[in-house]
Amino acid sequence: MLNTPYLLAIPVLLVIYNLCGYLLRRPRQALSYPPGPRGLPIIGSFFDMLTPRTEHDAQWAIYRDMGSMYHSDVLHIDVLGDHTVVLNSAKAAEELLERRSGIYSSRPTMRMANESGNALHIMVEYFRSDAIAAHHPFIRQATSRLLRSLSCIQSTTMVTQYDDLQAIVRQHAASIILYTTYGITEQEDMDAFVELVNNSAESILTLVHGTFLVDYFPLLRYVPELLNKPWKQLRASISSGTGLSCFGTKSLQKFDLKFNAADATGDTSDLGMSKTDSDTKMEEVIKNCAGVAYIGECRALNSFPKFSFNIALNITCTAGSDTSVSLILISVFVLSHHPEIQVKAQEELDRVLGSTANATQLPDFSDRGSLPYVEAVFRELMRMYPGVPLGIPHCSVADDVYEGYFIPKGTTVVGNAWTILHDENVYPDPLTFNPDRFLRTEPSAKHSLNPDPELYAFGFGRRICPGRHLALDTSWLVLACLLATCNITRISSDKSKEIDPIADFAYGLVAHPKPFKYSITPRSAGAFELMKRGYEVGSKPESRLSLERYRG
Ligand code: HEM
Secondary structure, eight states, X not given: OOOHHHHHHHHHHHHHHHHHHHXXXXXXXXXXXXXXXXXXXXXXXXXXXXXXXXXXXXXXXXXXXXHHHTTOXXXXXXXXXXXXXXXXXXXXXXXXXIITHHHHOBOTTOHHHHHTHHHHHHHHHHTOGGGGGGGHHHHHHHHHHHHHHHHHHOSSSOBOOHHHHHHHHHHHHHHHHHHHHHOOOOHHHHHHHHXXXXXXXXXXXXXXXXXXXXXXHHHHHHHHHHHHHHHHHHHHHHHTTOOOSSHHHHHHHHTTOOOOGGGGTSOGGGOTTTSOHHHHHHHHHHHHHHHHHHTOEEOHHHHGGGOOGGGGGSEEOOOHHHHHHHHHHHHHHHHHHOHXXXXXXXXXXXXXHOOGXXXXXXXXXXXXXXXHHHHHHHHHHHHHSOSSTTOOOEEOSSOEEETTEEEOTTOEEEEOHHHHTTOTTTSSSTTSOOTTHHHHSOTTOTTSSSOOTHHHHTOOGGGSOTTHHHHHHHHHHHHHHHHHHEEEEEOOSSTTOOOOTTTXXXXXXXXXXXXXXXXXXXXXXXXXXXXXXXXXXXXXXXXXXGGGGGOO
């Protein structure tokens, strides 16, 4: 046990440590940092970051307001000597994170993501847009299961409980990620892995850049298990000759990593005997990379002694499953508030697929080009509610100068996607949910009015989300199928209440709508049959029991 004098010495040492850091890191050049709060000597804006927040104080909103206060789209914040630069405009984000990606493509103290460079390259390749079609059969199958799960809950008004919906959507997203990453298809296995992630998810969801001393420690307990368990299963399936083509097997093939029967039983760290050290290291990198796709990544303890506000950045949840869950839940939430948009989309779907009363088919990827309004609804959902509102921070690896301001090496750089996607000069009347904005313009045009939100919602430059094509196809199909088969209605005690586009959302690293009341009802008896049948004829309905693990 430490006695009192030793305990008192700790804060003193921390102050000395940070004083040295402050003196060493003070700009020694004529240029100043970008505008931002001045803060106090040594501790910088430490206390500002500790200020209690209300639910209206989403971190992206704090940065947006700071931008207005300092009349700048580029902000500088210093906390205990750590520099953060926030980019509040597409122009600044594109210039620094894309055109100068040689400087701004590292991650702040995120070992796993940084060391995973090679394997992330394969992930980009594996999930590239023209390769995603290979996954369409499984995406259709997972969507069938989602529709059946919805239809099983009740026959007329199918879902009204937020927990039910969340469980169904989580199961759907997890099944797609587990299949594409590890080749896992058995329901039982999926349930077990999802339960593991759920146990850690709460701490992930509360994290956001700029929050301080958040309760993230429970997450750390789960990380090795989260990484090792699905990987062991992948290796066992390869050894037994039952392995499916997925990111894991493709990466191992690419690096020509060999297996023997013994490999199937242990952790990669125990396998030095049968493989060369470089093989073992490479396999570890691929395993971590797969884990980044599934659960995110964490390296909090290594930088804890720095006691800096970057601590909250050190856990990132790129979690392919959680981000996709967010987009689908947001779709249901927003549609329940906009019956007029559902009617318009349904008219388009009925024109293309045949009227709902005689419905014989669900919308499919081949119909996408014929459904411009559904596409516009999808784009507007991504714009209005970007799933990762502040992106995932990048880090600079060299000193730089932007518009006359100095950005030192080692700065954490945050692209404020929410603010960029609500810039009124680019998206007029940004707080109104208006899919029509995407019917008027060429959707992919950058620097025009209403550019495609995909350009900003998935990050920037070399670190742009490699899973975006998978996420886009997966979520589009769910949206199109829900619109084609269901009416989504808001259940509200206060009918006059409009959506508050800020307060009705919980903003962690990933944004989610707060629990809401709604009903999902089949549009017709034909639509109900279609939901039960899904894309494949004669499949077994999903049991309600298996959803238990997916509840919040
Ligand atoms: C709607 C769904 C999704 C959204 C909104 C989203 C968003 C993002 C964002 C904003 C980033 C940070 C990019 C940057 O640093 O500039 C990111 C990174 C990443 N995402 Fe996604 N993502 C989604 C789905 C997925 C899926 C389905 C996968 C896996 C198949 C995935 C895998 C990753 C990985 C591995 C990274 C880290 C890339 C790196 O560090 O280089 N994401 N994502």
